[in-house]
Amino acid sequence: MSDEAFFWEGVDRGQLLAQKCGDCGSLRHPPLPMCPACQSLNWTAQALSGHGRVHGWIVSKHPSRPDESPRTVVLVDLEEGIRMVSNLEGASHIEIGAPVEVVFREIGGATLPQFRPATGASR
Ligand SMILES: [Zn+2]
Numbered sequence: 482m483s484d485e486a487f488f489w490e491g492v493d494r495g496q497l498l499a500q501k502c503g504d505c506g507s508l509r510h511p512p513l514p515m516c517p518a519c520q521s522l523n524w525t526a527q528a529l530s531g532h533g534r535v536h537g538w539i540v541s542k543h544p545s546r547p548d549e550s551p552r553t554v555v556l557v558d559l560e561e562g563i564r565m566v567s568n569l570e571g572a573s574h575i576e577i578g579a580p581v582e583v584v585f586r587e588i589g590g591a592t593l594p595q596f597r598p599a600t601g602a603s604r
Pocket residue numbers: 502503504505506507516517518519520521
């Protein structure tokens with residue numbers, strides 16, 4: 482199994498997962514075979530809340546397909562202390578530090594995690 486397979490299997494089930502080191506317990510994303518903190522090869526998959534805050538964002542335009550609508554790429558600081566790059570939906574721009582939550586969308590035949598502004602009801 483590739484290092485990323487568990488992540489996409491989680492996404493298929495509607496779960497956002499990260500690797501948790503089996504020795505020092507630190508979380509990491511994107512998936513890596515070895516813990517950057519302690520070099521351990523042991524890890525387990527940890528479910529994440531899917532809640533976080535916007536660390537930064539850019540509007541990405543496809544250079545060879547100028548007619549395609551630009552997408553907003555967000556860097557999200559997840560509650561668990563790791564960062565994830567994803568697409569933002571439901572807004573073309575967002576405040577730095579604004580709360581966001583994960584949603585799973587079928588795009589081009591694959592399920593992908595996306596983030597949208599959090600509805601605010603839960604936090
Ligand atoms: Zn470790």
